[in-house]
Amino acid sequence: MTAGPASDLRLPKDRPEQRFPDKNPLLSDGEAHLEAARCLYCRDAPCIRACPTAIDIPEFIRKIGTGNLAGSARTILNANLLGASCARVCPVEVLCEGSCVYVPWGRAPVMIGRLQRYAMEKGGKGAKAVSLLKKAPPSGKSVGLVGGGPASLACAGKLALLGHSATIYEKDTWPGGLNSVGVAPYKFRMEDAAEEVRLIQELGVEIRTGVEVGVTIPPAEILAKHDAVFLGIGLGGDSRLGVPGEEGPGVMGATEWIRRMKTGIGFHLASVTSAIVIGGGNTSVDVARELRGLGVKRVTLLARRPADALRAYAHEVDQARGEGVMIWGGVVVERIVRAGERVVGVRFASAAIAPVPRAIEADLVVIATGQARLVRLAASFPGVACDQRGRIVADRKTGATGNPKVFAGGDARNGGKEVVHAAAEGQAAAIAIDRMLRNPPGNGHG
Amino acid sequence: MADLSIRWAGIQSPNPFWLASGPPTNSGEQVMRAFDCGWGGAVWKTLGNPIVNVSSRLGAIDYGTRRVMGLNNVELITDRPLADNLREIREVKRRFPDRALIVSLMFESRAEWADIIRRCEDTGCDGLELNFGCPHGMCERGMGSAVGQEPKVLEELVRWVMDVAKIPVIAKLTPNISDIREPAMAAKKGGANAVSLINTIQSLMGVDLDRFVPLPSVGTSSSHGGYCGPAVKPIALRMVAELARDREFALPVCGIGGIESWRDAAEFMALGAGSLQVCTAVMHHGYRMIEDLVEGLDEYLNTKGIARVEELVGRAVPAYREWGDLDLNHHVIAVIHEEKCIGCHLCVTACHDGAHQCVHPPKIAPTNGKVSVPWVEVDECVGCNLCALVCPVDGCIEMVEQRRAPEVETWNDRVRKGTDHVPGGLDDLKRAEDL
Numbered sequence: 031m032t033a034g035p036a037s038d039l040r041l042p043k044d045r046p047e048q049r050f051p052d053k054n055p056l057l058s059d060g061e062a063h064l065e066a067a068r069c070l071y072c073r074d075a076p077c078i079r080a081c082p083t084a085i086d087i088p089e090f091i092r093k094i095g096t097g098n099l100a101g102s103a104r105t106i107l108n109a110n111l112l113g114a115s116c117a118r119v120c121p122v123e124v125l126c127e128g129s130c131v132y133v134p135w136g137r138a139p140v141m142i143g144r145l146q147r148y149a150m151e152k153g154g155k156g157a158k159a160v161s162l163l164k165k166a167p168p169s170g171k172s173v174g175l176v177g178g179g180p181a182s183l184a185c186a187g188k189l190a191l192l193g194h195s196a197t198i199y200e201k202d203t204w205p206g207g208l209n210s211v212g213v214a215p216y217k218f219r220m221e222d223a224a225e226e227v228r229l230i231q232e233l234g235v236e237i238r239t240g241v242e243v244g245v246t247i248p249p250a251e252i253l254a255k256h257d258a259v260f261l262g263i264g265l266g267g268d269s270r271l272g273v274p275g276e277e278g279p280g281v282m283g284a285t286e287w288i289r290r291m292k293t294g295i296g297f298h299l300a301s302v303t304s305a306i307v308i309g310g311g312n313t314s315v316d317v318a319r320e321l322r323g324l325g326v327k328r329v330t331l332l333a334r335r336p337a338d339a340l341r342a343y344a345h346e347v348d349q350a351r352g353e354g355v356m357i358w359g360g361v362v363v364e365r366i367v368r369a370g371e372r373v374v375g376v377r378f379a380s381a382a383i384a385p386v387p388r389a390i391e392a393d394l395v396v397i398a399t400g401q402a403r404l405v406r407l408a409a410s411f412p413g414v415a416c417d418q419r420g421r422i423v424a425d426r427k428t429g430a431t432g433n434p435k436v437f438a439g440g441d442a443r444n445g446g447k448e449v450v451h452a453a454a455e456g457q458a459a460a461i462a463i464d465r466m467l468r469n470p471p472g473n474g475h476g
Numbered sequence: 477m478a479d480l481s482i483r484w485a486g487i488q489s490p491n492p493f494w495l496a497s498g499p500p501t502n503s504g505e506q507v508m509r510a511f512d513c514g515w516g517g518a519v520w521k522t523l524g525n526p527i528v529n530v531s532s533r534l535g536a537i538d539y540g541t542r543r544v545m546g547l548n549n550v551e552l553i554t555d556r557p558l559a560d561n562l563r564e565i566r567e568v569k570r571r572f573p574d575r576a577l578i579v580s581l582m583f584e585s586r587a588e589w590a591d592i593i594r595r596c597e598d599t600g601c602d603g604l605e606l607n608f609g610c611p612h613g614m615c616e617r618g619m620g621s622a623v624g625q626e627p628k629v630l631e632e633l634v635r636w637v638m639d640v641a642k643i644p645v646i647a648k649l650t651p652n653i654s655d656i657r658e659p660a661m662a663a664k665k666g667g668a669n670a671v672s673l674i675n676t677i678q679s680l681m682g683v684d685l686d687r688f689v690p691l692p693s694v695g696t697s698s699s700h701g702g703y704c705g706p707a708v709k710p711i712a713l714r715m716v717a718e719l720a721r722d723r724e725f726a727l728p729v730c731g732i733g734g735i736e737s738w739r740d741a742a743e744f745m746a747l748g749a750g751s752l753q754v755c756t757a758v759m760h761h762g763y764r765m766i767e768d769l770v771e772g773l774d775e776y777l778n779t780k781g782i783a784r785v786e787e788l789v790g791r792a793v794p795a796y797r798e799w800g801d802l803d804l805n806h807h808v809i810a811v812i813h814e815e816k817c818i819g820c821h822l823c824v825t826a827c828h829d830g831a832h833q834c835v836h837p838p839k840i841a842p843t844n845g846k847v848s849v850p851w852v853e854v855d856e857c858v859g860c861n862l863c864a865l866v867c868p869v870d871g872c873i874e875m876v877e878q879r880r881a882p883e884v885e886t887w888n889d890r891v892r893k894g895t896d897h898v899p900g901g902l903d904d905l906k907r908a909e910d911l
Contacts (some may be wrong), residue, residue, distance in 0.1 A: 064541050067540040067541040068541070070820050070822060070868050071822070072819075072820040072821060073821035073822060073825040074818075074821055074837070074848075088725070095540075131818040131819055131820045132818075134818060134847065135818045135869065161636055208890065422715065
């Protein structure tokens, strides 16, 4: 694969993700106007406090109400360069909307996520948003960012606005990380992710795809080439269960399955009538819903925790049930049963008292029990350490690691959270990097 | 069931709700449908010599989620032949003898007025309304509000009409004047039996910022229109009350201006309107709204133990006073009901920036998801109401009375007693400088 500017890259055609209807379509002008009018314009608004990037939500909504859509998009982007994707993929039910003053009042919260999408699409879609933002004069400093997911995109975009040159090194064919190949297709698609990547590129960020740090280019070279480095490397491959029958066709990790569903590359579902997803977190619920959405007749989610205490968001679990996903909690998978090469089912022990079968037939098993940590890659940067759970040790507010030149943020630092957390950490790191570059350690002003 | 019927200025009506002269009363077909819905009366769209209209004609102000909070129009009087109108008026009155049917008129010469009055009376209609209010178009030709703004001309015109008319005559007044009592007294002197008010207010609704043309526009230009709808109600209420409390005036008043609900209606009646006219709300919601107007007013009267709607008329007039007659010892303070507070702090912002800096956020922000309830610095509260007005939760902020003294004392009392000096003025400033 050749390394090149990401804007040249075309998205695959006929992606299975395109079969999903948009769960929350763009509001019409009238709908947006009515909904904007519901916002009370609270002072010290709880929705702002609930947003990891602290978007001034009442302000951008007020601007929708007055028809100042460019200003509305600017308010969002000033706080969060990934405002377009966050509008679509944020779990608003537990963040901004969940904290709306209407909720304790027994009323439906203001549809903040959908209004944010409206503002971004009407007031600052894709690269057009660049004209809304102020850029500092060039500083002559350069920053290398490892990984091209949300944390690095937000960090690089902010650095570019602060006047620094920023280069993202992404090992995949497409930049965007999980925003491109990992989020639920009824929320956000590859072309939407590509649009947001274009905004970051238009800010002056160089994105080099097909470049794997540690494989195609050594960490030492990155460190030598740049004045600072940001590690937005995310998480590694899907975890395995370690049970018999796991190796071989018909069993796949969750992020790998989602990637195939998003891109269409290596995607086969025609012969699958019954699928089992093993997990209990948000990714497992996503996969189960997506399998149902693609027409798989029986989809069962097997979780170690009790069914009413899954790690996944309760509102998404409810939606999955509504879409016909069967959820069995309190089970421990013992083996994947095969007939020859072919997967035929899963056997498990059950802690539940209810008469739950000990085995289920299945043609496909997706394992969604987490992802490995890229400890080795992180540690290949001198002075960078990981904690016991494989997370890069870095300051919560600045992303500073043990190496004064190296900063980190996103899933690699927080262990796996939302896009909005990655964006917040990336931008915070950019501000810390800017401070470091303009006032390097040891120049006496520290 | 309360008795909603009225006998007002000699006109009988099964309820006080009449359609005002305007698009909803443009034809017999419309007025009959309105009467089928239950309207008590209608003032027929103004008859006059034929005119031509422009397109477009209406503009509206939307506010928040509310469409058409205010409406403006540049439509003129009827654009239908007089013969058609007169025939339909006769037909409507024949089919609905129990309803009040009033014809609005606008003519120029004394001979024309005499002629049309005779023809109208011949239809069997119950009254005549003289359109001295229309503030756009017709006034440029010396009619409508051009008459309403010249008390002498108005008086003379009313006199022409009264010389001829055998049925009750109502003068419809324009609010585009400085003192409503002047045209009202002119109408009385001319011999009118009653007045109706307000007609619409001269207005521009906005500007098309792409084409730089005021709204509503007629191609590449615009002209001021008449403003009406819920937005004008407070102005209309004041003018109605102004006439109702004027002992010298003492003619029946018909209330018009932004009436949309039974509550609006009750308010107009309490301030002295003996009958009511509705136009904009019908243009927005249709004739069907009469059901709620009648039912709501009836329910209200029942809960108040008022047997006849006419007993409601003028009940609030004695309480409409001059500022100098208000009690200076009456004092209220804001009390925030903690259990209702949702923590939006709109009261804090409003009080800090727009009032007297006495509603504050809590000194220690609450934890574990509890609502952050503001508090009131009671000694600083002037009782202005602003916090309660901006609070989105009904009953969360209550203005509680805390009298400054048991006895009533007004500014006028102080002036009479000679205790009206308030320290801190120029006199005191000069005295301090001289020392």
